[in-house]
Structure formats: structure tokens, C-alpha cells
Amino acid sequence: MSEAVSENGLQGGGRARLWRARLAQRRARLRKPLPLVVEGRLTRLVGLTLEAVGCRAAVGERCLIRGAGEHMVEAEVVGFAGEKTYLMPTTDMRGLLPNAAVIPAGASAALLAGPALLGRVLDGAGRPLDGGPPLTGGQPLSLTPPPVNPLERAPIREPLDVGIRAINALLTIGRGQRLGLFAGSGVGKSVLLGMMTRYTEADVTVVGLVGERGREVKEFTDNILGRAGMSRAVVVATPADMPPLMRLHGAMLATSIAEYFRDQGLKVLLLMDSLTRFAQAQREIALAIGEPPATRGYPPSVFARLPQLVERAGNGPPGRGSITALYTVLTEGDDPQDPVADAARAILDGHIVLSRELADAGHYPAIDIESSVSRVMNDVTGDDQQALARRFKALYATYRANRDLFSVGAYRRGGDPVLDEAVDYHPRLTAFLQQGIQEKVTLAQSRQALGALFEDAAQDGGPAAARAAAQGSTRDGARSGAGA
Numbered sequence: 001m002s003e004a005v006s007e008n009g010l011q012g013g014g015r016a017r018l019w020r021a022r023l024a025q026r027r028a029r030l031r032k033p034l035p036l037v038v039e040g041r042l043t044r045l046v047g048l049t050l051e052a053v054g055c056r057a058a059v060g061e062r063c064l065i066r067g068a069g070e071h072m073v074e075a076e077v078v079g080f081a082g083e084k085t086y087l088m089p090t091t092d093m094r095g096l097l098p099n100a101a102v103i104p105a106g107a108s109a110a111l112l113a114g115p116a117l118l119g120r121v122l123d124g125a126g127r128p129l130d131g132g133p134p135l136t137g138g139q140p141l142s143l144t145p146p147p148v149n150p151l152e153r154a155p156i157r158e159p160l161d162v163g164i165r166a167i168n169a170l171l172t173i174g175r176g177q178r179l180g181l182f183a184g185s186g187v188g189k190s191v192l193l194g195m196m197t198r199y200t201e202a203d204v205t206v207v208g209l210v211g212e213r214g215r216e217v218k219e220f221t222d223n224i225l226g227r228a229g230m231s232r233a234v235v236v237a238t239p240a241d242m243p244p245l246m247r248l249h250g251a252m253l254a255t256s257i258a259e260y261f262r263d264q265g266l267k268v269l270l271l272m273d274s275l276t277r278f279a280q281a282q283r284e285i286a287l288a289i290g291e292p293p294a295t296r297g298y299p300p301s302v303f304a305r306l307p308q309l310v311e312r313a314g315n316g317p318p319g320r321g322s323i324t325a326l327y328t329v330l331t332e333g334d335d336p337q338d339p340v341a342d343a344a345r346a347i348l349d350g351h352i353v354l355s356r357e358l359a360d361a362g363h364y365p366a367i368d369i370e371s372s373v374s375r376v377m378n379d380v381t382g383d384d385q386q387a388l389a390r391r392f393k394a395l396y397a398t399y400r401a402n403r404d405l406f407s408v409g410a411y412r413r414g415g416d417p418v419l420d421e422a423v424d425y426h427p428r429l430t431a432f433l434q435q436g437i438q439e440k441v442t443l444a445q446s447r448q449a450l451g452a453l454f455e456d457a458a459q460d461g462g463p464a465a466a467r468a469a470a471q472g473s474t475r476d477g478a479r480s481g482a483g484a
């Protein structure tokens with residue numbers, strides 16, 4: 001490198017000037033270091049993992065790989081071992097050749113968030129999928145922002161109307177809660193998520209469609225959100241045929257967009273279909289770069305990633321915005337012990353379990369009231385509603401526990417008054433739990449219907465125990481507690 005200032009023939013003050021000039025040069029260079037791009041070489045490609053040597057790029061950085069005919073394949077650094085750098089493609093990999101040049105291209109361009117996001121459909125990298133103009137201007141979004149201090153979060157105190165009677169009355173949700181919809185495939189998660197999207201009041205709705213069918217993206221934007229819904233919604237779609245890294249980024253980007261709107265003081269509804277596909281994308285990546293599998297093929301990093309994603313939703317500081325999040329979770333093979341479902345249940349603030357048995361019987365939404373829990377219900381509802389909900393669940397559980405008696409004809413009225421009461425109530429309880437896809441039931445209507453369920457029964461002169469129920473809630477509570 002040549003020195004711009006020469007020392008030759010200088011003395012005294014001249015020398016001092018020279019040193020000052022040199023110092024200024026060095027300072028300027030330190031402030032703006034020359035970008036050092038060290039190209040690497042592609043040595044191996046197995047499945048979805050690319051291995052390169054000689055490449056100087058940090059984890060999370062983007063690289064361009066020169067394929068046949070100057071076609072560039074984009075990839076991201078996901079790990080390294082010794083001299084080797086592991087990359088995952090974020091675009092189609094066709095056209096790659098051995099020894100292709102791997103050119104570091106710096107950090108991925110951040111999505112610029114602003115009000116212009118509303119009404120848009122994006123992919124996992126924040127590129128428009130709707131044919132609209134590119135997003136310019138706004139605040140750059142990080143996919144991995146620093147976590148919120150848990151002590152600064154406002155507690156969940158306000159009930160949220162989701163428009164579903166069974167949930168509003170028996171599993172009341174709070175604003176800022178993170179809830180999972182758990183079920184095997186085809187039991188009705190997406191339909192219930194769609195209903196809740198349409199009926200829940202929110203300033204902004206952010207939808208992450210991660211690893212599910214491509215067909216469902218258009219269905220969600222056109223049929224579920226519609227033109228009016230889309231005007232205050234952002235959809236991030238990374239369907240099943242996208243590379244795993246894109247699916248992973250899709251879920252993270254949707255969460256980042258929700259955080260952006262929350263920080264503007266807005267009430268955000270974040271919907272993710274599905275959390276399981278997010279976990280599976282991480283599994284694909286981790287296994288491909290050599291992480292050992294632990295539970296059911298899922299490597300440990302999957303169970304670290306899940307809370308990192310889910311913990312980002314929730315309330316902001318008091319007086320600021322909130323993110324209420326709904327995640328669908330696939331219980332593979334209808335196994336409630338599915339490791340992702342198990343991990344999700346432990347980190348979410350509630351789970352709504354859908355039952356295949358109910359769906360098969362045409363009972364929709366197929367919510368299994370006995371297995372579902374909203375962990376904030378007691379904070380957002382009054383004692384009356386809680387007592388009625390406990391009573392409902394106790395009656396329902398008693399009937400379900402004794403189903404075998406009915407099928408073998410062993411049930412005799414008068415043998416057990418608690419069971420007789422459960423039998424009398426059962427048709428009403430079942431009707432209460434069912435709801436048409438196009439039917440919206442508000443929180444107030446749901447509470448009223450829950451109260452009326454028992455009042456009506458008493459007035460009808462129906463079940464003897466129902467008459468007793470109207471006389472005092474203390475006894476109700478005791479009996480419900482025993483039956484639950």
C-alpha cells in the first residue's frame with residue numbers, strides 16, 4: 001500500500017504536520033474499513049446443505065453462488081466446522097456446479113416496516129408476492145430483536161372476544177395471550193383459526209402461513225380476510241415447497257412485523273399456521289448440518305427456537321400495544337405426546353385441543369373442552385362465569401366418563417343423581433359447543449348463553465339437580481370441583 005504523505009526531507013514542524021496527516025488518514029480508514037470479500041469454493045452439496053471452503057462469511061450472512069450460465073443462487077451461512085462453511089439455499093438450487101464461486105454478500109437486506117405494509121402479502125425474505133410495488137422507506141426490521149424485559153410487560157387483564165361461543169364462555173382468552181390450537185391433520189385447525197381471525201377485534205392482523213399448503217394462502221387472503229380484512233392485515237406466506245430457511249424466516253418475519261405494530265401502540269393479532277412446520281424447518285436445517293437428533297428426530301436446537309419465537313408475542317409495557325398470538329400445532333398421528341406439541345403446550349398460555357372423534361361425528365368446532373385450558377381465564381373473567389364454566393365442564397366430563405354404560409345398556413336412571421343430571425344436560429351442552437363457520441357469537445352473547453343454559457333448565461322443570469343449581473353457587477362449586 002502506498003503512503004500518500006512522504007517523510008523525505010522534513011524536519012521539526014514539518015514532521016509534526018506529517019504525523020498529524022498520517023494519523024488523520026489512519027483514523028479515516030478505521031472509520032470506513034475497506035470491505036474485504038474473500039470468495040470461497042463450493043465443495044459439497046448433499047440434500048439441502050451446501051459446503052464451502054475458503055469463504056469468509058459469518059453465520060446469518062448471505063452468500064451468492066455462481067451457478068451455470070451466470071445464474072446466481074442465494075444462500076445463507078448456517079454453521080461451520082473447521083475450514084468448512086455450511087450454507088442453506090434461500091432460492092432454487094438448480095444449476096450449481098462443483099467448485100462454484102461462493103461470494104459473501106453481507107447481511108440480508110432488512111425489511112423496511114411502515115404503514116405501507118398493511119394489505120400486503122410477502123414471502124419469508126420480505127419480497128412482495130402480490131405483484132405490488134417493492135416496500136421502500138420505513139424502519140428496518142430485525143428477525144432476531146433483543147428479548148423484551150419480562151418485568152416491563154403489562155399483565156394480561158382484558159378479555160378478548162374471539163367470536164367463538166365455546167371459547168368465549170369456557171376458555172376465555174385475554175388480550176396479549178399466546179394460545180395454541182392443537183390437533184391432528186384435517187381436524188379443523190385452519191378453519192377455526194380463520195373463524196377467530198374474522199371475528200376477533202384487532203387494530204392490525206399479521207398472518208404467518210408457514211409450511212402449509214400454497215392453496216391456503218389465497219384462500220386466507222380472499223375468503224377469510226377479504227378486502228376489508230386485508231386493509232388492516234399483513235400476510236407472510238412461506239408454503240411447504242419453500243426451502244426450510246425461508247419457512248423459518250417466514251415465522252420470524254411475521255413476528256417482527258407484529259412487534260413493529262405493537263411498538264406503535266396498536267393491538268395486534270398474530271396468527272401462525274403452523275408452529276409445527278416452523279419446528280420442522282429448524283429440524284431440517286439442524287439435521288442437515290450435523291446436529292444429532294434427540295426426541296423423535298428433533299434436535300435440541302428446535303426446542304430452543306420455539307420459546308425464542310413464542311416469547312416475542314404478548315403485551316408490551318403498560319399503556320402500549322399488545323400481540324395476541326394464535327399458533328396452530330399439529331399433533332402428528334393424533335399423538336398428544338408429540339414432542340413439538342408437548343414443548344408448545346409448556347411455553348404457551350393456553351391450549352385448545354381439537355378432537356378427531358368430535359370432528360368425525362360432525363361436531364364443529366371440534367373443541368375438546370376437557371383437554372383444553374386457558375391459563376389466563378381466571379384473570380379476565382368474574383367468579384360467576386368461572387363457576388358456571390366449572391359446572392359445565394363437570395357435567396360434560398361426567399357424561400363422557402360414563403359413555404360406555406350407555407353403549408352397553410347398563411345405565412339405569414336413579415342409580416346416580418350426578419350422572420342423571422349429566423345425561424339430562426348433555427344435549428344442551430353439545431348444542432352449546434357447536435357453531436357454524438359463518439356464525440359469530442360475541443363475548444356478551446356467549447356469557448349470557450352460558451347463564452341461560454342452567455336457568456332455562458331450572459325453569460323447564462327439567463333436571464332435578466338443575467333446580468338445585470339455581471339455589472346456590474357454593475354447592476355448585478363443590479360438586480363441579482368433584483366432577484372435574
Ligand SMILES: Nc1ncnc2c1ncn2[C@@H]1O[C@H](COP(=O)(O)OP(=O)(O)OP(=O)(O)O)[C@@H](O)[C@H]1O
Pocket residue numbers: 183184185186187188189190191192212330364365435436437
Ligand atoms: N367448523 C367447521 N365446520 C364444518 N366443517 C369443518 C369445520 N372445521 C373443519 N371442517 C372440515 O374439516 C376440513 C379440514 O379442516 P382444516 O383444513 O381446518 O384442518 P387442519 O386441522 O387445518 O388440517 P391440516 O393439519 O391438514 O392443515 C375442512 O376442509 C372442512 O371440511
Ligand SMILES: [Mg+2]
Pocket residue numbers: 189190191212273
Ligand atoms: Mg391446516
